[in-house]
Amino acid sequence: MNNWQVALTMVFGSFIAGATSEGGGAIAFPVFTKLLQIAPMDAKVFSLAIQSVGMTAASVVIIAMGVRVDWRVIRWAGLGGVPGILLGAGWLAPDLSPPVLKMSFTFLVSSFAITLFMFNRGIRLTHLSLPQTGQNEQWIIALAGFIGGVMSGLVGNGIDIITFSVMVLLFHMSEKVATPTSVILMAFNSMVGFLFHLGFTDAFTPQVQSWWLAAIPVVVIGAPLGAIVCSRLDRHAIARFLIFLIAIELVTSLWLIPLSRDVLWVSLSVGGGFALLYLMMYREKRYRPEES
8 A cells, every 4th residue: 555545535534623522533433344355454553543643733832722621530540541551452453353343442432422313413501621520430431541542452542432432422521622621631542552562562563654654744743633622512512423424434334345144243232232221311301400
């Protein structure tokens, strides 16, 4: 694959990384593995490597602009995400087939998109920060970070979308706060994953390194630009854009990935399990803001 294809992919991927709760890996991983026939391991390592640059640049812009984020979520989910990404990258990823990895991620985010669509059909009240910060909330967010970290270790992306779902569906936080919070969280998790592969595996090959170097000039501009645009959108626009991206991910996966019985069984199990979890969060009333 030519480096210009990588750079072109990350023109879109970096903007989305800064503007939504889906990291640039959510674009790079499916494009690389489905359209360009890149091995999932190479696509994952590239995703973590490039997000450690692009999403960190977006995080700097978010902080410099004074965009509202919830640092408690970043701290607790970040602590849970470290063992999660090490477990996913070091132990689980080598034992799972590429089609299973691709479709599992697709069904995970698709189940969230359905719930988010239901959640935004009407007018709803939202919090601008965590409504409660007891031990229960800390453990919930840390667990979300751990599960998201495992997914990031498998496909290079995941802690942002899973933590975002918990913030929005369970704690009823505004997407305008949840999105930049998830960007900073994914930047940190990507750096952990990238350093793990850099120091303890041989997955950061010369080929992946050449793609990474070619994409860096793109993402250091695209990701901060996405963060700036996101800060000027209302939460409904952010939700609709996110649902649209996930719909494209689902359609292309069903079109391009062969659905064997094992792939279909695992994918439906992952999608069904997360759909049930999202529905339970959607119906939880404890954290709903009350009308004044």
